[in-house]
Amino acid sequence: MSRFSEVKDLVSGLEADFEKFYEKENQAAGTRVRKGMQDLKNLAQDIRKEVQDMKNAG
Structure with a gap:
């Protein structure tokens, strides 16, 4: 769940x-919003890869 907390913190930080x-x-x-959204996109991609790897391993 810590990954979800990272997403929430990033979004709330951009408010x-x-x-x-x-x-x-x-x-x-x-400019800060655009950078934050890019960071969010990268974080989401990392989480997707992590979930896919865990799914395939299990």
Whole structure:
């Protein structure tokens, strides 16, 4: 479950930047949102691979 916690922490950490970008049109916050979403994508891919490996091993 720690992997799920990583996902939740990453998403919740981006909340302030989402608000700054969409509500206040802060461009730097948009850059941070894009980076955070890329990190989320990479984390999700790692988790998918881990789940697939565990499934195939078991």
